[in-house]
Amino acid sequence: MIRLRALLFVAALLPCSFAAAAPGKAAIASAHKLATEAGFDVLAAGGNAFDAAVAVSAALSVVEPQSSGIGGGAFFLVHRAKDGKQVLVDARETAPAATDAKAYLDANGELDRDKSVNGGLAAGIPGEPAALVWVAQHYGRLPLKQSLAPAIRLARDGFAPDARSLMRIGQRKDVIARDAGASALFLPGGEVPGAGWVLKNPDLARTLELIAERGHKGFYEGEFAEKLVAGVKKAGGNWSREDLAAYAVREREPIVFQYRGHKVVTAPPPSSGGIALAEMLNILQGYDLTRLDRVERTHLVVEAMRRAYRDRAEYLGDPDFVKMPVAELTSPLYAAGLRASIHPKKATPSDSLPGYMAPVQGTDTTHFSIIDADGNLAAVTQTVNLPFGAAVVVPGTGFVLNNEMDDFALKAGAPNAYGLVGADANAPRPGHRPLSSMTPTFVIGPERTLVIGTPGGSRIITMVLEGILAWFDGDAPQQLVDNKRFHHQYLPDVISTEKDAFTPAERKALQAMGHVLSEGEQPWGFMNAVDWNRKTGELRGGSDSRGVSGTALVR
Numbered sequence: 001m002i003r004l005r006a007l008l009f010v011a012a013l014l015p016c017s018f019a020a021a022a023p024g025k026a027a028i029a030s031a032h033k034l035a036t037e038a039g040f041d042v043l044a045a046g047g048n049a050f051d052a053a054v055a056v057s058a059a060l061s062v063v064e065p066q067s068s069g070i071g072g073g074a075f076f077l078v079h080r081a082k083d084g085k086q087v088l089v090d091a092r093e094t095a096p097a098a099t100d101a102k103a104y105l106d107a108n109g110e111l112d113r114d115k116s117v118n119g120g121l122a123a124g125i126p127g128e129p130a131a132l133v134w135v136a137q138h139y140g141r142l143p144l145k146q147s148l149a150p151a152i153r154l155a156r157d158g159f160a161p162d163a164r165s166l167m168r169i170g171q172r173k174d175v176i177a178r179d180a181g182a183s184a185l186f187l188p189g190g191e192v193p194g195a196g197w198v199l200k201n202p203d204l205a206r207t208l209e210l211i212a213e214r215g216h217k218g219f220y221e222g223e224f225a226e227k228l229v230a231g232v233k234k235a236g237g238n239w240s241r242e243d244l245a246a247y248a249v250r251e252r253e254p255i256v257f258q259y260r261g262h263k264v265v266t267a268p269p270p271s272s273g274g275i276a277l278a279e280m281l282n283i284l285q286g287y288d289l290t291r292l293d294r295v296e297r298t299h300l301v302v303e304a305m306r307r308a309y310r311d312r313a314e315y316l317g318d319p320d321f322v323k324m325p326v327a328e329l330t331s332p333l334y335a336a337g338l339r340a341s342i343h344p345k346k347a348t349p350s351d352s353l354p355g356y357m358a359p360v361q362g363t364d365t366t367h368f369s370i371i372d373a374d375g376n377l378a379a380v381t382q383t384v385n386l387p388f389g390a391a392v393v394v395p396g397t398g399f400v401l402n403n404e405m406d407d408f409a410l411k412a413g414a415p416n417a418y419g420l421v422g423a424d425a426n427a428p429r430p431g432h433r434p435l436s437s438m439t440p441t442f443v444i445g446p447e448r449t450l451v452i453g454t455p456g457g458s459r460i461i462t463m464v465l466e467g468i469l470a471w472f473d474g475d476a477p478q479q480l481v482d483n484k485r486f487h488h489q490y491l492p493d494v495i496s497t498e499k500d501a502f503t504p505a506e507r508k509a510l511q512a513m514g515h516v517l518s519e520g521e522q523p524w525g526f527m528n529a530v531d532w533n534r535k536t537g538e539l540r541g542g543s544d545s546r547g548v549s550g551t552a553l554v555r
């Protein structure tokens, strides 16, 4: 009798648990309304989160060409609800076989910044097209053709680039003007276009169609590959057909760790993001942050950032070639040792923790987050590095080439564009993937799930950290993406902050602890996050108000 009653009790709970196993609706947050809508179009056609991810990714390539695109790379973090599979599809660019670190030096043996960020030599072999094909084939439900259709339409029919895109064209005008293909596309009549200008890109529509019809080979082999190789050579680079034919995405096991009873699933190398995030959250796990005032808490968070950023440059590189102490760096025991080195009231000078600095990655990246009606999750960060990448468009292709070669430590001991030096683990070598900061992340707890990420160069990782901490404090996605931000990256030994991130009294108290603060005028990042409360069934999204076209929708 008791057993029967227990069974009836469990049966009464079942519908509720089943309801909680899937949200029934979907949430998408991306940097552009047209991209978010492209994702929903594909969901409405019967697609899942991964088809939607392909659609959003490709649409962003069209409508946000300064940030990411077919000529760049991406990390697709995937959680498949039906079997719990979690994987990072690594579509990071690779260095061509002809890579020679000396080619980036000037006559005096100094790093020539112009070569590492502008023109053909700056570009790695793109990974984004391979990712679109791979994700659609291995995780999607729809044919690639269907998921790419919204992006193809946008490229062919045109759209009005937003104020952010136009501002970026203005910033890179001089470099764009050096390249006939890039200026034909982005400088109509030789000038930075004004508001209301409609960008039609039939070449990009045709490139996407080629990928839709011929898959991976459409881009990486045959006539199209030949056209790319010739165009890159003309622009000063040195790709070969073999480089393109050899490109393949890698499926990597994510970095997984526990934080306050939740599973954090995040990007492994060649991202430095997941390891640094694990190190920081493992350190902070030892404190009850909720009991601390804002100054005490900021001090501890900054000390965690300082220690994680020191390690990331010293040890990390392409996992296909570099042996890394990943288990050690992400271990709670290691974090406990680091925590013990933190004085509760005094800043640790960075020069007392010797190490290297990683190159600071370019900020014109983009991130989108998706939860679908079945509970599948996709967190995708993709990039061409600096705005409009290398500012080279091979005629007839419709997309900019990345300038991801600058994410390598191009000259050991020499500062990169941001005045920072890097270690041998991330030296430029043929076939290697440069170290990245991109940190697409899931936080999965017994009741709630968060999907989060952002652009922002080397600040990506601390932004994701602050977003996660705010979520644990109870912030909704819209709040946590809008919060003011601060950042410390070991060197320079400074807490950089957005304007008004701290009150004058808080600044003074942090300075009294030995911290140096530097407040900037420019906002940072363009975070897009969604969450799902399995208890209430609620889905929410937030798109950073710093971006003019960002759109989070739940339907």
Ligand code: GLY
Binding pocket: 361, 362, 363, 365, 383, 384, 385, 386, 404, 407, 435, 436, 437, 438, 457, 458
């Ligand atoms: N290029 C930006 C990053 O990979 O972090």
